[in-house]
Amino acid sequence: MNTETTQLNEENKNLQLHVDMKNKLERLYSNQDFIDVFVEEYFKNYAAHLVQIRVSPQLEERVIKGIDNDMTGIGAVQSFLHRVLAEGFSSETQLKENRATQNEIYAEDEERVA
DSSP states (O other): OOHHHHHHHHHHHHHHHHHHHHHHHHHHHTOHHHIIIIIIIIIIIIHHHHHHHHTOTTOOHHHHHHHHHHHHHHHHHHHHHHHHHHHHHHHHHHHHHHHHHHHHHHHHHHHHHO
16 A cells, blocks of 8 residues: 555545534434424524523623623534534545545556556
């Protein structure tokens, strides 16, 4: 095995980790309990509730900070989930390209040996 295929094998292991994480997240999104609890209740309803109470003029500063922290947390979780999916899809594409390159290298190696 040459250096290029060894490097591709290592890269493929890392890419596969991202693909596996994407697949796990897709399974979560296909679970109705996950949809009910996180997507509907946390990301939508709770976030909307925070926005509604945030605009109240009589809130104390510490309450406003708590609401802002909760809203930031919701955004951070959503951002993380989107990043997992994006990295997974990108890694799938790169993995296919790497495997095609590896197959070309193996074919060239076999031609040289033959």
